[in-house]
Amino acid sequence: MILLITQLINGLQLGILLFLLAAGLTLVFGIMDLVNLAHGSFYMIGAFIGATMAAITGSFLVGLVLALPLAFLVGYIVEVTTLRTLYDRHHLDQVLATFGLILFFDTLLQLIWGPVGVAVVLPDYLNGFITLPGDIPIPTIRLLIIAIGLLVAAFLYYLVVRTKMGMLIRAGASNRTMAGALGVDIKRLFTLVFGMGAALAGLAGLMSTAITTEATIGMGNDIIIQAFVVIVIGGIGSIRGAFVASIVVGLVDTLGRSYLDQLLKLFITEQNAETAAPAIAAMLIYIMMAAILFFSPQGLFPPKTR
Amino acid sequence: MIKKLAIATAGATMFALPAWSQETVKIGFITTLTTPAAVIGIQQKNAVELAVEHIGGQMAGMDVEILFEDDAFNPQSGRTASEKLANDPDVRFITGYIWSHVMLASANVVLDSGKFMITANAGASQMSGEACNENFFSTSWENSQIPRAMGEVMNQRGVESIYIMAPNYAAGKNMVEGVEATFNGEILGRDMTRWGADAQLDFSAELAKARASGAEAVFVFYPGRAGGAFVKQYEQSGLAETTQLYTVFTVDGISLPRFQEAGLNAVLGSYNTNYWSPDMDNAANQRFVSDYLAKYGEYPAHYAAQAYDMVMLIKSAVEAVGGDLDDMDGMREALRAADYASTRGDYSYGSNNYPIQNFYLREVVEDSEGRWTNQIVSTVYEAMENPYIDQCPM
Numbered sequence: 001m002i003l004l005i006t007q008l009i010n011g012l013q014l015g016i017l018l019f020l021l022a023a024g025l026t027l028v029f030g031i032m033d034l035v036n037l038a039h040g041s042f043y044m045i046g047a048f049i050g051a052t053m054a055a056i057t058g059s060f061l062v063g064l065v066l067a068l069p070l071a072f073l074v075g076y077i078v079e080v081t082t083l084r085t086l087y088d089r090h091h092l093d094q095v096l097a098t099f100g101l102i103l104f105f106d107t108l109l110q111l112i113w114g115p116v117g118v119a120v121v122l123p124d125y126l127n128g129f130i131t132l133p134g135d136i137p138i139p140t141i142r143l144l145i146i147a148i149g150l151l152v153a154a155f156l157y158y159l160v161v162r163t164k165m166g167m168l169i170r171a172g173a174s175n176r177t178m179a180g181a182l183g184v185d186i187k188r189l190f191t192l193v194f195g196m197g198a199a200l201a202g203l204a205g206l207m208s209t210a211i212t213t214e215a216t217i218g219m220g221n222d223i224i225i226q227a228f229v230v231i232v233i234g235g236i237g238s239i240r241g242a243f244v245a246s247i248v249v250g251l252v253d254t255l256g257r258s259y260l261d262q263l264l265k266l267f268i269t270e271q272n273a274e275t276a277a278p279a280i281a282a283m284l285i286y287i288m289m290a291a292i293l294f295f296s297p298q299g300l301f302p303p304k305t306r
Numbered sequence: 307m308i309k310k311l312a313i314a315t316a317g318a319t320m321f322a323l324p325a326w327s328q329e330t331v332k333i334g335f336i337t338t339l340t341t342p343a344a345v346i347g348i349q350q351k352n353a354v355e356l357a358v359e360h361i362g363g364q365m366a367g368m369d370v371e372i373l374f375e376d377d378a379f380n381p382q383s384g385r386t387a388s389e390k391l392a393n394d395p396d397v398r399f400i401t402g403y404i405w406s407h408v409m410l411a412s413a414n415v416v417l418d419s420g421k422f423m424i425t426a427n428a429g430a431s432q433m434s435g436e437a438c439n440e441n442f443f444s445t446s447w448e449n450s451q452i453p454r455a456m457g458e459v460m461n462q463r464g465v466e467s468i469y470i471m472a473p474n475y476a477a478g479k480n481m482v483e484g485v486e487a488t489f490n491g492e493i494l495g496r497d498m499t500r501w502g503a504d505a506q507l508d509f510s511a512e513l514a515k516a517r518a519s520g521a522e523a524v525f526v527f528y529p530g531r532a533g534g535a536f537v538k539q540y541e542q543s544g545l546a547e548t549t550q551l552y553t554v555f556t557v558d559g560i561s562l563p564r565f566q567e568a569g570l571n572a573v574l575g576s577y578n579t580n581y582w583s584p585d586m587d588n589a590a591n592q593r594f595v596s597d598y599l600a601k602y603g604e605y606p607a608h609y610a611a612q613a614y615d616m617v618m619l620i621k622s623a624v625e626a627v628g629g630d631l632d633d634m635d636g637m638r639e640a641l642r643a644a645d646y647a648s649t650r651g652d653y654s655y656g657s658n659n660y661p662i663q664n665f666y667l668r669e670v671v672e673d674s675e676g677r678w679t680n681q682i683v684s685t686v687y688e689a690m691e692n693p694y695i696d697q698c699p700m
Contacts, residue, residue, distance in 0.1 A: 002518065003514055003515065003517075003518040006514040006517075006518075007511055007514055010510035010511055010514060013510070014508065014510070115339070115340060115341075115342075115344045115348070116342070116344060116345050116348070117342055117531075119564055119567050119568060120568075121567060121568050121569065122568070122569075124569070127538075127541060127542055127569070127570075128542065128544070129542060129543060129544035131544075137517075137543065137544040139510075139539070139542035139543050139544075140542070141542060142510065142542075208508075211507075211508055211510075211535070211538070211539060211542075212507040212508065212534075212535040212538075213531075213534040213535050213538045213564065213568055214342070214531060214534065214535075214564070216342040216531070217340075217341075217342070218341065218342075218503075221504075222504040254510065254511045255511075257511040257512065258511045258514070258515060261497075274496055274497075274498050275474065275479075275498060277498075278474050278497075278498055278499055278500050278506075279474075279500075282500055
């Protein structure tokens with residue numbers, strides 16, 4: 001039982017991290033109809049910039065706070081200089097161009113920081129663990145990630161549902177042309193949304209390095225695929241869908257790694273089960289995506305109009 | 307202008323020709339120079355360059371040229387790089403190989419070309435057993451030897467139950483087989499995690515299982531960057547307070563500076579096994595370690611020592627035949643003799659061309675300048691025979 005609760009919390013933490021990445025991705029895809037493969041680059045850039053800031057100031061939390069505006073700035077510049085020209089193009093052009101951006105940023109960061117990466121040093125109070133009621137020890141950093149992620153989710157909910165800017169974002173997502181015709185400065189709105197997405201991705205990237213110890217070249221390229229799975233399951237353009245789908249994907253992935261080998265041992269030999277389990281666990285989220293799309297081709301929370 | 311330049315270059319090349327008419331000893335070195343695993347490849351490259359410097363860039367009066375190739379931590383790229391080197395008629399030795407799966411994917415390409423293949427790390431058990439070859443040599447070990455030594459250490463220290471974690475690839479499986487072959491206690495669980503360029507670095511689920519199993523100790527094999535991620539999460543999870551950590555190829559000259567930087571004090575005083583250690587007291591090792599430290603500012607790991615030894619081993623073979631690189635039989639005889647000053651001290655080759663050597667228990671300590679490093683505590687196995695030697699038909 002303790003194991004199950006621990007794994008649920010671990011899955012929740014992974015899901016939250018995915019949500020921070022997927023939130024920006026789904027907004028950009030949903031509102032601007034732009035397939036941005038390079039979203040993972042902001043995850044990496046946030047991690048490198050944040051880790052460097054943390055090293056300079058000697059405080060991980062300062063790095064965390066500074067990573068947000070700096071990743072926003074990078075996103076802002078990329079949108080204004082490059083992506084703006086791609087909105088009216090075919091999806092394939094966007095895929096090619098943003099794939100080029102991935103290569104560009106991977107190489108750029110390698111030139112600046114070298115191939116080895118930047119180490120992230122956590123203060124002692126974040127390196128330990130907290131014992132939850134029921135004698136369940138959870139690493140402090142994972143609880144911090146959950147807390148920050150939930151705060152961001154609440155903020156996004158408030159922003160999109162309760163503010164004027166959120167109203168404009170929703171209007172833009174529903175019908176871009178009409179919103180523009182009604183006098184909304186769609187261009188500026190897009191730039192802001194894009195920068196915000198980049199900032200959240202950067203925040204996620206930096207927080208992930210608190211677990212894996214280092215910001216490394218190409219770190220965003222693995223997780224971006226999972227983020228795409230999340231937004232497809234959640235329904236493209238839906239923040240609520242991205243949140244629910246992130247948590248589901250996080251839980252499925254973690255629980256798969258925890259229990260799949262035991263389950264497989266019922267059917268095949270112990271050794272085969274141990275070799276096959278990690279491979280099948282890695283496939284679980286894709287199998288789930290296929291199943292969900294079969295019943296609901298638009299995802300769990302499809303936007304009402306497109 | 308460009309034309310002029312081209313003519314000038316051609317002229318310069320022509321004038322340089324006389325120096326080139328003398329043969330060069332070309333050695334291909336395949337390692338990992340991109341992806342986060344490049345931390346290992348860079349150490350190996352550094353060590354090879356230091357070795358070439360130490361021999362004055364010469365073997366039997368001929369210039370030495372090392373062709374470095376990147377395997378991108380991936381068997382396909384490693385095989386392509388091996389093919390490229392195997393097709394170069396001037397390359398006589400193809401060496402390097404950090405990863406067992408990369409080496410296994412490349413072995414037939416290299417050996418079919420009739421060149422010497424020398425692993426400077428990868429220790430896939432097959433190459434010391436059924437797939438052994440007269441032109442294949444190792445300056446390292448067979449994968450399971452080091453975990454076998456660790457299993458023995460845990461027996462000696464009275465450990466009764468362990469939980470095992472390793473990456474899911476050729477060497478990971480060898481490591482698990484090795485520790486299970488010698489450890490007498492109970493094995494309460496085993497996790498094989500995803501490996502490669504998209505290796506799993508978040509071990510939350512596995513660590514929770516290890517805790518729930520109630521094992522007295524955790525045994526892991528996580529080379530390179532994954533080791534840092536594992537140890538950090540091991541400490542963050544609080545498992546460090548209730549279980550002992552035994553590692554192979556996880557806590558070494560590559561990871562220790564990063565552990566120290568990250569303040570992971572749980573590593574100090576932890577144990578690991580290896581065939582070599584930076585504090586080994588022989589002239590070759592002292593020179594290697596002190597010059598490496600002076601030149602690159604950090605301790606070399608065993609990966610570097612093996613790469614350094616590889617250059618010295620080839621030098622002994624090239625000089626034994628007086629620089630006649632076509633004398634394969636002569637060079638093979640000389641390689642087999644291992645007649646050079648190895649950083650591990652003297653050793654000999656078994657009939658499968660794998661070293662017969664000692665294995666030691668090492669402890670992480672702080673050196674006089676406050677840097678973390680490994681130090682030998684005791685000898686676990688003396689002149690250990692290769693466990694798969696009986697399967698080798700040679």
